[in-house]
Amino acid sequence: MSTPLDTLFIKTRSENRAALIGYLPAGFPTQEGCIAALTAMVEGGVDAVEIGYPYSDPVMDGPVIQAAAETSLRNGTGAREVMQTLTAISQIAPSVLMTYWNPIERYGVDAFLAHVKRNGGSGVITPDLTVEESGAWIEASTTHETNRIYVVAPSTSPERLQLVTGATSGFVYAASLMGVTGTRTAISSSAQELVARIRAVTDLPIAVGLGVSTPEQVREVAQYADGVIVGSAFIRLLQESATLTEGIGRVRELAQQLSSGLQRS
Amino acid sequence: MDSNIIGHFGPYGGRFVPEALIGALDELALAHEVAAKDPIFQAELAELHKTYTGRPSIITEVKRFAECAGGARVFLKREDLNHTGSHKINNVLGQALLTKRMGKKRIIAETGAGQHGVASATAAALMGLECVVYMGEEDTKRQSLNVARMKLLGAEVVPVTQGSRTLKDAINEAMRDWVTNVETTHYLLGTVAGPHPFPTMVRDFHRIIGVEARQQMLDLLGRLPDVILACVGGGSNAIGIFHPFLDDKEVRLVGLEAGGSGLSTGLHAATISGGSPGVLHGTRSYVLQDENGQTIESHSISAGLDYPGVGPEHAYLHDIGRAEYRAITDVQAMEAFGLMCRTEGIIPAIETAHALAGAMQIGRELGPEAVLLINFSGRGDKDVQTAANYFGIPLQ
Structure with missing residues (x-):
């Protein structure tokens, strides 16, 4: 099996650079606005897109993404809108969904992945699904040839890194620090240590997320990781802009700035 | 679902949490396991x-109240x-130790109601631990007396302004704190929900x-x-009294959920009676949720039962038919609340009043031969303001 995401990492590795991955929750700031902003991100230089499934109880997210998810849910975003966004964006860039587990369970594990695949998705990031609870998920993702992307943290033990990366495909999502999503002024030193520990147990690409927002931070992370994930910084631009057009312009600009720092020296 | 790993109750329970917390949950499970076998602990x-x-x-046997319960013999286990x-x-x-x-x-x-927050602040004061309590902003208003109690005990109370501003959002915020500070901090979860080992560990501490x-x-x-009757929000007092009777098949176990304005109105917190299987706050159990798997806000006059989830062991006991669960409306609970005050001179917590209302129903169904035991989970001091408003008693 090879998804568009797998192909992307083969390409960026051969180019000796990291991939830039941009995140927005579906339906934020509006259904059409989200698709337009993600499109601008890709035009600006984002290599792959992570589409969030907004959820009522996002325990891994800081205030910025919480607020965006609330806006999106008030807009009436559900599975249909998430899949619509995936269909639109997967035509221009490798795309994955990121979702808490309950919406998947409610939708039906097999049906969910069948629809991700049919709509051009490469895979799904599942931040609160443990490997122990993944029986049906592993089976269905194998059937539907989609990437299973798990999140590991600085506190993850060597034994669990082996276990979790053994179940992972696409890339390993390395949380840069102990905490929730949101911009930080500096990248924690724990990020580089964690990436080194993951490298010791797997050849899979590794993308670093949580707290990455500036071109300097992207440049720093790109030196040792295969991917850099940016979410809250894009959302903040959309929240702070007076109009959607202005917000989309600023999103494109940030994507351009961030993508200039991906090359490894 | 891997039923061979610990922490499951049939298809329920387990761990649905960020990998960042697994180390702390393993450490806690081990500490609990060791302590359970340690005579010194x-x-x-x-x-x-x-x-x-x-x-x-x-x-306490409550003979005057029993007249409102079909004349059955009614006993209270006085946890209040x-x-x-x-x-x-x-x-x-137990968890503080x-x-x-x-x-x-x-x-x-x-x-939610503040009872667990007060108890946590108390244990922290006793054992010299720093204590931060997350409480939905809505609940800090409903239960201002308990907020003051926690502060007097030296705890910091953080009002949570996200989402529905009630118990579920307080849990979200506590989990975010825990993910960030897990090395130095223990999350003292107050009910038999959440990821393994909480449902098992909290149950074991309440089995007494x-x-x-x-x-x-x-x-x-x-x-x-x-x-045996007990109110069920998350379900900690109920599982505490039910569990030692599980093998006594002749003893009926009845959990009373918060029916709010009535199941048909959608405004309730009766998770088993009116919800469906799903995952919330790290465990698989019954959940109040919509067709997209989004949590539906619960409604109850009782802050302590106002939660859209329930402990996974209750979900299991329900499915296998060992325990039964009924919804008691706000009106039914407050009727029982008033009766208990006037017939016995005992002011119950509004949570507990749901169990009393259940006893009135079941006593009438079974008649005077029946012996009912109610877990009288809490006292009603904290609810005086709510009850006074409800019964139209002016506060000076």
């Missing part, structure tokens, strides 16, 4: 319960007489209710009760 906890909590809690006024102290002292054993100096807790009650009923009557 058990002696320490027993001594605290005897000299601080005030255990064993007594049994524990220090801090509810069953919550049983679990809190474990916190010290794990070498952590800070506890965080969520609270049922263990005592079983012996007390045998001493009093020479027999076991026909029916």
Whole structure:
């Protein structure tokens, strides 16, 4: 099996650079606005897109993404809108969904992945699904040839890194620090240590997320990781802009700035 | 679902949490397992319960109230007489001792009605731990007296302004704190929900209710009760009294959920009676949710039952038919609340009043031959303002 995401990492590795991955929750700031902003991100230089499934109880997210998810849910975003966004964006860039587990369970594990695949998705990031609870998920993702992307943290033990990366495909999502999503002024030193520990147990690409927002931070992370994930910084631009057009312009600009720092020296 | 790993109750339970928390959950599960077999830990906890909590809690037969319950014999297990006024102290002292054993100096807790927050603040003061309590902003208004109690006890109370501003959002915020500070901090979860080991560990700390009650009923009557009743929000007091009776097949176990304005109105917190299987706050159980798997906000006059999830062991006991669950509306609970005050001189917590209303129904169904045992989980001091408003008693 090879998804568009797998192909992307083969390409960026051969180019000796990291991939830039941009995140927005579906339906934020509006259904059409989200698709337009993600499109601008890709035009600006984002290599792959992570589409969030907004959820009522996002325990891994800081205030910025919480607020965006609330806006999106008030807009009436559900599975249909998430899949619509995936269909639109997967035509221009490798795309994955990121979702808490309950919406998947409610939708039906097999049906969910069948629809991700049919709509051009490469895979799904599942931040609160443990490997122990993944029986049906592993089976269905194998059937539907989609990437299973798990999140590991600085506190993850060597034994669990082996276990979790053994179940992972696409890339390993390395949380840069102990905490929730949101911009930080500096990248924690724990990020580089964690990436080194993951490298010791797997050849899979590794993308670093949580707290990455500036071109300097992207440049720093790109030196040792295969991917850099940016979410809250894009959302903040959309929240702070007076109009959607202005917000989309600023999103494109940030994507351009961030993508200039991906090359490894 | 892998049913071969620990922490499952049939298809329910398990762990649905960020990988960042797995280390802390494993550490906690191990600490609990070791402590459960350690006579020194058990002696320490027993001594605290005897000299601080005030255990064993007594049994009270309520003959005048029983007239409103079909004339059945009705007994109360008086957890309201524990220090801090509810069953919550049983679990809190146990977990606080474990916190010290794990070498952590800070506890965080969520609270709805404030009872668990007060109990946590109490244990933190007793054991010299730092304590932060997350409480939905809505609940800080409903339960301002308990907010003051927690502050007097030296805890920091953080009002949570996200989402529905009630218990579920307080849990979200506590989990975010925990993910960030897990190395120094223990999350002292107050009910039998959440990821493994919480449902098992919190149950084990509350089993003392049922263990005592079983012996007390045998001493009093020479027999076991026909029916045991308890209110169910997350379900900690209920599982505490149910669990030691699980093998006594002739004893009916009845959990009373918060029916709010009525199941048909959609405005309730009756998760088993009116919800469906799903995942919330790290465990698979029954959940109030919409067709997209989004949590639906719960509604109840009782802050302590106002939660859209329920402990996974209750989900399992329901599915296998060992326990039954009924919804009691706000109106039914407040009727029972008023009756208990006037017939027995005991002011119950509004949570507990749901169990009393259940006893009135079941007593009438079974008649005077029946023996009912109610877990009287908490006292009503904290609810005086709510009850006064409800009954139209002016506050000066």
